[in-house]
Every structure is written in structure tokens, then in C-alpha cells.
Amino acid sequence: MTVPVRLFGHRLTLPALIGLIIILVNVAAAVGAPVIAPFDQADIVGDAYADPDPQHVLGLDNLGRDLFSRLVYGARMSIGLALIITCLSFGLGVTAGFAAAVLRGWADVLLSRLVDLLLSMPTLIFAFVVLSVLGTALPVLVVTIAVLDAPKVFRLSRALAMNIGALEYVEVARLRGEGLWWVIRHEILPNAAAPLLAEFGLRFSFAFLFIAALSFLGIGVQPPAADWGSMVRDYRDMINLDAMAPLYPAGAIAILTIGVSFVVDWMLAIHARGQGEGA
Amino acid sequence: MLRLIGQRLGLGLLTLVAASVLIFAGTEVLPGDLASAILQNTATPESLAELRQELGLNRPAAVRYFDWASHAVVGEFGRSLASHREVVVEIAPRLRNTLFLASYAAIVAVPLAVGLGLMAAIWQGGVYDRAVNFATLLTISVPEYLVGYILIKYFSVRLGWFPSLANVTPDTPLLSRIWLTFLPMLTLVLVVIAHMMRMTRASVLQIMSSPYIEMAFLKGLPKWRVVIRHAFPNAVAPIISVVALDLAYLIVGVVVVEVVFVYPGLGQLMVDAVSKHDVPVVQACGLIFAAAFILLNMAADVLAILSNPRLRHPR
Numbered sequence: 114m115t116v117p118v119r120l121f122g123h124r125l126t127l128p129a130l131i132g133l134i135i136i137l138v139n140v141a142a143a144v145g146a147p148v149i150a151p152f153d154q155a156d157i158v159g160d161a162y163a164d165p166d167p168q169h170v171l172g173l174d175n176l177g178r179d180l181f182s183r184l185v186y187g188a189r190m191s192i193g194l195a196l197i198i199t200c201l202s203f204g205l206g207v208t209a210g211f212a213a214a215v216l217r218g219w220a221d222v223l224l225s226r227l228v229d230l231l232l233s234m235p236t237l238i239f240a241f242v243v244l245s246v247l248g249t250a251l252p253v254l255v256v257t258i259a260v261l262d263a264p265k266v267f268r269l270s271r272a273l274a275m276n277i278g279a280l281e282y283v284e285v286a287r288l289r290g291e292g293l294w295w296v297i298r299h300e301i302l303p304n305a306a307a308p309l310l311a312e313f314g315l316r317f318s319f320a321f322l323f324i325a326a327l328s329f330l331g332i333g334v335q336p337p338a339a340d341w342g343s344m345v346r347d348y349r350d351m352i353n354l355d356a357m358a359p360l361y362p363a364g365a366i367a368i369l370t371i372g373v374s375f376v377v378d379w380m381l382a383i384h385a386r387g388q389g390e391g392a
Numbered sequence: 393m394l395r396l397i398g399q400r401l402g403l404g405l406l407t408l409v410a411a412s413v414l415i416f417a418g419t420e421v422l423p424g425d426l427a428s429a430i431l432q433n434t435a436t437p438e439s440l441a442e443l444r445q446e447l448g449l450n451r452p453a454a455v456r457y458f459d460w461a462s463h464a465v466v467g468e469f470g471r472s473l474a475s476h477r478e479v480v481v482e483i484a485p486r487l488r489n490t491l492f493l494a495s496y497a498a499i500v501a502v503p504l505a506v507g508l509g510l511m512a513a514i515w516q517g518g519v520y521d522r523a524v525n526f527a528t529l530l531t532i533s534v535p536e537y538l539v540g541y542i543l544i545k546y547f548s549v550r551l552g553w554f555p556s557l558a559n560v561t562p563d564t565p566l567l568s569r570i571w572l573t574f575l576p577m578l579t580l581v582l583v584v585i586a587h588m589m590r591m592t593r594a595s596v597l598q599i600m601s602s603p604y605i606e607m608a609f610l611k612g613l614p615k616w617r618v619v620i621r622h623a624f625p626n627a628v629a630p631i632i633s634v635v636a637l638d639l640a641y642l643i644v645g646v647v648v649v650e651v652v653f654v655y656p657g658l659g660q661l662m663v664d665a666v667s668k669h670d671v672p673v674v675q676a677c678g679l680i681f682a683a684a685f686i687l688l689n690m691a692a693d694v695l696a697i698l699s700n701p702r703l704r705h706p707r
Binding site: 230231233234235236237238239241242243244245246248318322325326329330331332345349352353354355359360363364366367370371374375378 | 407415534535537538541542545549556643648651652665666671678686
């Protein structure tokens, strides 16, 4: 099931192409929200609960705001937040993971045990505990989720660095007298890039679903700011009027996650194949 | 074997203690303590100091942890900051409701997932098998609230078969309880079933490539018989582990589902407590959820040992 389109020198599969298109559309909506959205997200443009018409393709919400515009602006919040969280958790996890693999000894033991401990508890529950004291300001949410997610990145990057670190060329570099940071940057990182990129996609999905779940539960993004999760929460009573309103943002969350996992599957398949051929 | 199981149990207990430290530390070591969380914007230096005194926050954290943990062991979690009632009184009926919903979902999901997974293994590579793979990918990506609201929209609002709110009280009879919580149960089942099913299929298929299975085929046995009589018993151990892990996931899923269906469970209580900064309730709920999660993980290990004859009768 391949299509004649290439990316990074590999043929795309049909699901990967679909996933890529989904991601591009969403990113475009997030970046170009003010241009794409016909109305501002906070503007009241008509009667509450109005049905769709040519100007308001998805109809109006419980306060008379344009649903489509809010959905487009919601993409900005949801995707932007998830990206920041993923970058942060990657920075933390990869640095700690590589350091543990290269340093070995007590630093490795200490970090690994701490990570085991954090992973022995459901992430959502621990996030609740922390947020109950710290409140739900955006920076708090970002740092909390990133720190709770970093252990998973740590595990993967430590395992990768351990495998690569045992190879001859790394030994050569160390015997040459290169420093720790140089070895990580020039020998380990380039060789760990492909699986780390796939992991980035997975962690993005996780952060994206996690922040949406918190917002849905009312302890994530707070009004007047709105991401897709908090939109589901705002519109949940409209379901009893047989309206589609809460299903749009919830569906948008699902579609983007599916798109990302299609692309991640494709990247993992390439990586597995490349290793199998010894390339 | 007993030593092995004992080790796992000990490890589980240790993890639980560590988790309790983590839950306590999560609310203590961070900037902004309990007193400032309660008072929020109305805090003055005097009122903060007074409240800290009243809550005993002036004592060292280690002392307060042992105080909290030793009371938690006998089920005393102090009083709720919001309702001023005993935390245990708040939690007990909620916990019962959550356990009911989770076991209801587990009882439906486990046999269904294992059965469907076996069918996927028998018809490996067929249309049914591919449909299962695709469905798994979908349900892993789809959040619980989307499934929940779709079910509400069609089965409750359009068809009117089930209520959209799972409004149970302590004296709701069992039969109407089952009916009231049918949609929440179905949501949870739909969210976990695909993964369980795919893992069942993978475990069976892995066994299917061993020589003794080929022997069974060469004897002329039909495929369903080979799968059910020869492959499945040896795939039970990995399947049990996966089922236990998926049930541990159910614990988290239950929080969201309870909010969707406004079901009076522990998850709903915890979410409310988080937004009210009601730390004693949050800590108690967190400890219960963490304990259930750790217990299920431990059960997965122990059952895997018990179902593996090589570990059961070590030489």
C-alpha cells in the first residue's frame, strides 16, 4: 500500500500520507487561525444554538459564538501547548537519559530508580495531586505534564545511548579524549535520531491527549482561553439537545492523534526495516 | 515458587510505600504550600501563619508524612477542607460505585476481548483480522469522552434506550444499577477491548510458530482445535499479564468516564477536590488509585508465575 510520494528518501504508505495530510491541515489551522477563521473566537455573532448556515458552517455555540472559528483557534492552543510540553519533556528526558548512559555508576542508578518510581503510578493521578496545590496556570500545567512525561523519554534515550555507547566508534572517540558533551552530540545523537523522532510523535500524542483530558475535567486550560478539551467541557450539555457541538472538538482531538500515529507507525516500520537489512 | 511470589509481593509493598511518599511530597515540597492554596488571593501574612499553625504545617515534612501515613494505614485521612466531613465518609460510597463500574466493565471486556482475539488468531490475515488491527489503532487514539458522547447522542438522546446520566444512589437496586451504568460500562469496554484483543492475538500467534503446533497440524487437527486446545493454554500467561495491565489502565479511564456520565464515583470526587484545592481528599483518592494500579500490576506478575509450569515447579 505505498504511494508514489517520497519523504526522507522513503516511500510513503497510504496511511502515512493520510496522517501527514491531517497533521499539515491542523498545523496550518493553528498557524493561520486569524486568517482562516471567519470570526474572532470570543465574538458573539448571532443567536445561541443557531443551526449551521453558509456563514457559520458548523452553527453557533451556547453563547452565540461561531463554532468553526472557535475550533480553528482551539487548534492553536491545543497543538501549541502540546508541542511546548513535548519539547520540554524531550529536553529533560534525553539529557538525563544520555547522561545516565554515559556516566553510568551512581548517577545512572539514582536516575533509573527515580524514573521507575514515577512510572509506578498512573500519570493522571499524580498530575491531580500536584495540580491540587499548584493550581492550573498555564506554565504550571506545561511543566507538570513535561516532568511527568520525561521518564518515558528517559527510558528510551538511555537504552538507545547504552546500545550505541557500546559500539567501537564511541569507544574510539572517548579514547581520543573527547569530552562527554562532544561524544553525545557527535556520536550518539545522530545515530539515535530516527527512533527519537518516532518517539517524539508518540510523546506529542500523549501530551496532546493529556492536556485535552485535563481541560475536559476542568483542571487544564481555563476560560476565556480555550483548547479543544475545554471546548468539549463547555459544550457537553448541548449533547442533550442532540447537537453535534461537543463532538467536533472531541473528534478533532481523535483525528489529529490518529494522523500522528499513522506517521509514527510508518517511521517505526522504516527504522525496523533499515536495521533488518543492516543498513 | 513461593519465594518468587514473596519477592513480587514485597516489591509491590515497597512500591506502594514509595508511591505514598511521592503523593505526600507532591503536595508538600513544591512552591506554594497547602495554606496558600486554600487562601488563594485572600492570603495575608498573618492569616497564612495562623492557618499553617492550625493545619500543623509548622512541623517538619518527615514528621507530618509519618503522621499522615500511619493514619492512612488504618483508613484515617483526616477531614475534608471543603466539606469538613471525615474524608473516609466522603470516599467510602464513591469507592464502592467506582469499584462496581470498573468490575462491571472488566467482567464484560475480558471474556469478550479474549474470545475475539482468539478468533482473530484463527482467521489470521483475513478481513476480520485486518479490521481488528485497524479498530485497535482507532480506539487507542480516540479519547474516552468522544466515545462517551457519541454513545449518549445515539443511544440516549436519539433512541432513548439508556439514561445519559448515571445517577445512582446507595439504595438503587442492582438491576437498575446495571441498566443505569450500561453506557459508562460500554464506553470503558470499547476503550480497552481492542488493545486486549490485539495482545491476545499476538500471544497466540507467537505460540503458533512453535514446532509442537506444527506437529498438531501434521496430525491433521482442524485449525480451531489447534488454537484452542494446543496454543491457547500456553498463551494464557502473557494474556493474563496484558489483561491485568489493561485493567490498571481502566482505573485512569474511569475518571474521565465518571465525569462524562456524572457518575458519583471516586474519580469525580477527586476531580472536584483538585479544583477546590481540597488536599486531604486528593491525597486519599490518589493513594487509593495508586494502590489499585500497583496491586493490578503485582497481580499480573504473580498470575504469570502461577500460570507458568516452569516457574511453578522449579528444579
